[in-house]
Amino acid sequence: MASLTGAARIVVKIGSALLVDxxxxxxxxxxxxxxAADVARLKGQGAEVVIVSSGSIALGRGALGLGQGTLPLEQSQAAAAVGQIRLARAYEEALAPHGLTAAQVLVTLEDSADRRRYLNSRATLGTLLALGAVPIVNENDTVATDEIRYGDNDRLAAQVAVTVGADRLVLLSDVDGLYTANPLADPEARRFDVIEEIxxxxxAMAGDAGSGLSKGGMKTKLMAARTAMAAGCALAITAGARDHPLRALEEGAPATWFLPNLDPASARKRWIAAMKPRGELRVDAGAADALARGxxxxxxxxxxxxxxxxRGDPVAILDRQGRKLGQGLSRYTADEARAIAGHRSSEIEALLGYPGRAALIHRDDMAL
Structure with missing residues (x-):
């Protein structure tokens, strides 16, 4: 049975209906x-935490007096522009008393669909976590139109969990898990405690959204669970309206856990290894030895x-004799790789005319 205890990296999704009255x-x-106190508690236990939060449009529409009805795109984007400021400030003020730094990260669907943007997002989020910050991720509703939207933060949270290599994803919801039927309508409905296969x-048991502020329903949560499980991440659906919802989950509050059969690192390496390489990098004996040491x-x-x-394309890694050592996602184009090959990382800016990343392929983006 999964729990938050012992988790290394946790993504928490918070919907508008929980955050906004x-x-x-x-x-x-x-x-x-x-x-925020729960997040500080998890951080104190050694976990890294990312929050995927709705709420910018809901907060902004209230400030602009736009009411509760469906908004046209232009008004939604205007509400998001106003609400994003309030949302970021709210998290900053809630986390600061615990000595935690909040970081705002706004994304669109293109940021995960495009491999170069995906790697940039992964690097940024990874650096923020390494520096001890708590990233607050939200869809960039000020610029996103239907064709570049996730559309709901359940699936966005799952994609963030994949991006950062999380081992736990918690969807704080208005229900405490997946039931065999709607528990409000069927007194015989039974909650699933654990699901290992969707x-x-x-x-067929999933329903639709039931809140005027929420866009997600159980169907989108199952889609998120499928994505998370494929990446080796366990996902929990639990009630979020109670105070200290993460502590309650850690202490055994009702929930449905979706359990993967791989850990995040293994799942990611399997994904990278299955890609068709777009090029090759030959390395010397010293580099081959370094790769073998991680x-x-x-x-x-x-x-x-x-x-x-x-940038972001898969490339094969070969030794001098042409034996394949593995493959990974390149942080440089082929032309850039040829220009910096054999040179120290400190020379990259002089060679390319702009600063670059120290590694040509990061160890997290490599399968040997």
Whole structure:
């Protein structure tokens, strides 16, 4: 049975209906303070935490007096522009008393669909976590239109969990898990405690959104669970309206846990290994030895680069004799790789005319 205890990296999704009072349009400040205390508690146990939070449009529409009805795109984007400021400030004020730094990260669907943007997002979020910050991720509703939207934060949270290599994803919801039927309508409905495979029968049990502020329903949560499980991340659906919802989950509050059969690192390496390489990098004996010891591939160890690959594309890693050592996602284009091959990372800016990343392929983006 999964739990938050012992988790290394946790993503928490918070919907508008939990964060914003539907009647007043104002922030549920007291509830947010208890959530921040939970985050601090998890951080104190050694976990890294990312929050995926809705709420910018809900907060902004209240400030602009736009009411509760469906908004046209222009008004939604205007509400998001106003609400994003309030949302970021709310998290900053809630986390600061615990000595935690909040960081705002706004994304669109293109940021995960495009491999170069995906790697940039992964690097940024990874650096924020390494520096001890708590990233607050939200869809960039000020610029996102239907064709570049996730559309709901359940699936966005799952994609963030994949991006950062999380081992736990918690969807704080208005229900405490997945039931065999709607528990409000059927007193015989039974909650699933653990699900190890999402079958067609389980999919048929999912319902639609029931809140005026929420866009997600159980169907989108199952889609998120499928994505998370494939990446080796366990996902929990649990009730979020109570104070200290994460502490309650850790202490055994009702929930449905979706359990993967791989850990995040293994799942990611399997995904990278299955890609068709777009080029090749040949490395010297020193680099091959460093890779075997779990190091990243630096430009200094590359003796040749071939193919036509872009940033984020998969490339094969070969030794001098042409034996394949593995493959990974390149942080440079083929032309850039050829220009910096054999040189120290400190020379990259002089060679390319702009600063670059120290590693040509980071160890997290490599399968040997």
């Amino acid at each position: 539907r009647a007043t349009g104002g922030l549920r400040r007291d509830w947010l303070d208890t959530l 079958t067609p029968e389980i999919e 190091k990243s591939l630096l430009p200094a160890g590359v003796v040749a680069a071939s193919g036509a690959f872009g």
